[in-house]
Amino acid sequence: MVFSSVSFLFAFLPITILLYFVVPEKCKNIVLLICSLLFYAWGEPVYVFLMMLSIGFNYVIGLNIESDRKDAQRAKADIIFAVVVNLSLLAFFKYYGFLVSNLNAVLPFDIPYRELDLPIGISFYTFQAMSYVIDVYRNKVKVQHSLLKFGVYISMFPQLIAGPIVQYSDIEKQLEKRTVNMTKLGDGVLYFIRGLAKKVIIANSVGLVFSKISGMEFISMSVLTAWLGAISYAFQIYFDFSGYSDMAIGLGKMFGFEFMKNFDYPYTSRSVTEFWRRWHISLSRWFREYVYIPLGGNRKGKQRTIINLLIVWGLTGLWHGANWTFICWGLYYGVILILERFVFYKFVERLPNAVRHLYTMVLVLIGWVFFFSPDLGYAGSYIGVMFGIGAKGLVDRQFWFLLLTNWVLYILAGLGSTTVGFYWLDRIVYNYHNGQGRREVACVVYTAMFLITVAYLISETFNPFLYFRF
C-alpha cells in the first residue's frame, strides 16, 4: 500500500490510529506489528513471508551472537553468516537478473533466468536488519529479546517501504518506551499533510512534464527542453522522496516514534559534498557507518581513502538499482567527491555563492540524467542534447509552451525545495512577533492543502512512488 492512495488515507490509516489509541499501553506494539504486516501484505501478498523470514532470521542471529559472546571466533562466524545471508537475499531478489544478463553477454553460452519481481522495500528493511545484527556484534546495542519489538522495528509501516533507513541504535529506547499523545499526533499530522502535498501536488505534476519530455525523440528536443526535462526530474524525485520521508516522519510521530530527518534542502547546496550531506541522509549515514569506516575511512592515507570512496559510491549506486546506469551514477558522484576533497576544494570555496550553487546544480542535474535513463546510450544522447549535440536548436516553441503552462508549478517547486517555502508557510501559521498563533488560518491553510491533495489524488489513476524500485 502507498500513503498516497485512497485505501490508505480513508480506510487503513483512520482504523489503525483508532485501534492504536484505544488499546492499552502494552498492546500497542502488537497492534502496530499486525497493522504493519497487513500494510505490507496489501502490496506484497507473497513477499510478506520473505520479510517475516528476514525478521525471524535476524532475531535469532541476535540471540546467537549474545550467547556466543564469550567465544570471539564463534561470534565472528555468526556475524559473517548473518551478513552473507542478508546480502544474498537482497542479491537474489534484486540483482540476480542483472548479474546473469551481464554474464550471458560475456560468456559463450546462455544461462537461462527468469526476472523476479522486486519485493517492495527489500533494500530498506535488509539494511535496517543489518544495522541491528552488526551493532549487536559490536556491542553498540543490547540484544532484543522480544520478537514482537524486533518485528515492530523492521516492519513498522511508516518507514517500511521507502525509508528513512532507521538504525536500530536510534530507536532502541523508543521500542521499549515512547510517549504517545495527542500533541505528537497533532505534530505528526502537519508533517504528514505537507509530505502528502509534496508528493501528490508537486511531484506527480512535474512528473507529467518529465515523462512528456523523456518520451520525445532526441531530434525534436531543443537544448533548453532537455534541461527542463532534467530539472523536472530533479523536482519530481526530490518532492516524491522527501514528501515520502515527511509522511514517514509524521506517521512515526503519530505512533510515538521520532525518526531522523532524511532531507535537508539538498538543492540549496553549494558543493556536491554538501549536497550529499543533505540528500538521503539516512542512506549516506548507513554506508558511512557500515562500509566506509570499517574499510578504514580516511585514516589509512590518501590512496586508500580514494579507493574506499569509490567502493562506497559504487555500492551506493548499485543499491539504487540493478543497472549500469545506477553504478555509473554512483561512481560519477564518487569521482566528483574525490575531486572536491583533494583537488579543487580550496578553489571552489573562493567562488561567489551564486557560482557555487550553479556549479553544484549543473553537476546534480547531469547526475539525474544517468539516474533516469533506461540505459547508458540514452544517457549519453540526452547529455549530448543538453550541450547542443544533436539538439533541435537552443530553444523552440515546445520549451516555451511547457514553461508557460507550468510556470506556477515550477515556482512552487522552487520555493518548496529551498527554505523559503517552509519559512513562509510557518510564518502564515504562527506570528512570532506578538507570540500569537493564527489558529483559524492554520486550520484553513492545512485543510485546504489536504483537500486539494485529495482532489489531485482522485483525478489521477496512477501515481507511482519513484523510490519503490529500490
Added chain:
Amino acid sequence: MEETQKKNRKRKLKIQGCVAMCFWACIGILAIGNVLVPNKKASDSENRSLTQRPRLTVSALQTGTFMQQYESYLSDQFVARDVWVNLSVSLGKLAGNRENNGIFLGKKNQLIEDVVTPDKEALQANLDAINTFAQTNPDIPVSMALVPTTASIWKDKLPALATVADQKTYIRSVQKKVGDQVAWIDAAAALEAHRDEKIFYKTDHHWTSLGAYYVFQGCGDALGIQSSTSTSFTPYAVSTSFNGVLSSESGYARNEKEEIDIYVPIGDDIEVIVNFVEEQKKRTSIYDSSKLETKDQYGVFLGGNSPLIDIKTTANSTRRLLVFKDSYANCFLPFLTPYFREIVVVDPRYYGGTAEDLLTTYNITDTLFLYNANTFFRDNNISGVLTGE
C-alpha cells in the same frame, strides 16, 4: 523571555491540535460518506463505466489484483467524484495548464486533440492494401477522403505557443501514395475554405454536420453524383446540450453546451431501411434519437459505431456503395442517401469479415474510404479487412 517562549510553544501545540482535528474530521466524513453513498454503474461526465467492488478470491489476493481493483474501486466511487475532478482541473487551469491527457484547452474553450503521427508500418500496410484492392477490382471506382482534424484546420485556436505535428503533410503524402486509381476527395481544401464557420465541435473530436456538408459539396466529381440529381438540404437542430468526448477525457469545458444539426434533403422524400447486420436489428431512420438522451449524443448519427450496417434507400439509382469508415463518416452518410440505392457501411475496427465477401454479397458498384486523419494514422485494421488476413 522564557515565559513567552513557553507560552508560544503551548500555542503552537494548540494550533497543531486544531489542524489535526480538522484533518481527522475530513477523513472521517469522507470515509463515512464513501460507505454510505451508493455505488454508481457509470460516470456520465467521464463517459466511462466505473469500477465496482471487486470479488474477493484467494487467487485475486495472491496476485494482488484484488488490491489494485479495490483501490480503483474506492477512487472511482469516491463521494462527489465529479466535484474533486473539477477542483483539480480548475486549479490546474488557474496555474496556467492548457493540456491534459493529450487534449489542448484552446482559445475560447475550444478543445483540440493532439495530432496523431502515423505508425509507419501500419500505414504502409493499409496503403498497400488499398492500392491492391483498387487494382484487383478495376470495375469498381474507389474514392477516398482523409479529413483533417481540428488541430490542423484551426491551428490558430491552439493555446499560445502550443505546437502540433503537421497533419496536412501527412495527408498529402497519403494522397501521393494511393496514386491515380483512387479518386481523391480534397476534404482539407473544402474545410479550409470554410474555416471561419462552425465546422468542428468545441468539446468533441468530430466535425459538425456543416463541416461534413462542405466536404460533401466538393465530392461530386470523385463520387460521380453531381450530374444525376442535385439535391439541397436544410439543417434542423436536434440537440442544444451536447458536451463531447474531449470534454470527458480532459475535464475541461464540462459546462459547454453545443448544438447538433442534422441535414434533411428538401423535396423528394427518401425512405431508408437501416439494417444492423451483426446486431440483427432494423430501423427506418439513419438517426437514433434515443442517443440524444445519453451522454453520447453524436451517436444520433447511425446510432454510433457498428461493425456492418446495410442502408437500403428509395433513391432513384442503381448504384450500391461500400464505405470503409470511422465515426467521422456517421454524420456524412446522410448526404449520400439520395444518390445510392444501397450503402454498405463497414467499420474495420469492429468488423471481422473480408471486403471480398462484401463485394459479392451486396453487388457493390462503388467504394469510398472515409476517415479522419487521426484514426486513419492510428488504425491497423484496414489492411486486415481488405486482404482478408
